[in-house]
Amino acid sequence: MFFGLAMSMNSRIFFRCLVWWIFFSCFSGLISSAVVRLDSIEIYNTHEWITEPTVYFVCKGENMTVLPDVTKADTVYTFKGEESWQPLTELKSKKCKRCGFYEKDTFKSDDVFDEWEFCASDFKANGKYILFKEKELNVTFNCEECTSLPAEEEATRSGSVLKTV
Template sequence: MSMSPHPRNFLLLFFTYFPGLIICADVTLSSIEIFTTHEWLKPTPDVYFSCKGDNKIHLPDIKKAHVFYSFKGEESWQPLTNFTGKKCKRCGFYEQDKILSDDVFDEWELCPSDFTAPDGRYIHFKEKEFNASLLCPECLSFYAGVSVSAPAAVKHKKKGLNVAVIVLLSVLISTVLILGMVGAYKFWQKKKREQDQARFLKLFEDTDDIEDELGLGTII
């Protein structure tokens, strides 16, 4: 039973060979576990993610500490942020405070170069605060064919993509050649039929001329 390739693989393939065409690389939250809450007056923490200059992305599913939350990347509040180039962003996880200033789980420089795992994953851990896993597969395209320190798994995947492209081009070329040969054969058949019809008509014309010369025309 054949399995269809994941859409992310097509995106990675496209952006690897056409990096200049990339518009946006989305960062999504794959999983998170908070180890503490900072707001004592609220039983349920109001956790959010934010980068400098971006809107707050509230995470309504996070309701308790020491609970592992995983996400599909398709939630209504996703993505957390996005990159349009290699420039880093100052981002962090926070807990909203109704009275005082918001509490900070951690704040750091988030960069496209952080997402170096084969699937574009980046794990950020802050002791006694949280452990989060972020995804940005399209971030790999920013460094396609440039980074010399990429993990072996990424290099192996790129090699596999090169083979896939060669196979795809071979299939396309073979298909074009076959279609061209079929078209040429049909064209030859058409021309042959036209030539046969022309010879057949010419034969009748020659016969009529001979009959006229011999006076053997039809007598009415």
């Protein structure tokens, strides 16, 4: 009797595990997300005349990430991905985000380096994505998990040039 009860419970547990495994295998794209890190950035000009610039990254509806090391124009800043302010954001499958790089302004609204629709499909097979905007900035992002996320339909760009690495 005890053996029959144990077998019955084990088969129920096995069945539940099987159902969950099938569900997550088939629908993992619905809840998948991937971490995006900043590899490098170069700004070509600053908009502040008196003080060092405060450059930050933000996606709509999220907290801003200040890049404390980025203080001079025409300097390439490279990062390990382990900095205290990393990762920059998280991209979910089939969902782009409106993101941008900005410079805090002392007297008026913040200056915009670039704003664009940031999508997991922007990343190439090697997990890299380069954003270039003439006279403003050149940025390399890294997201190894982004290439395995389902892609969203083509998003509009705001004058930025997407490069392959």
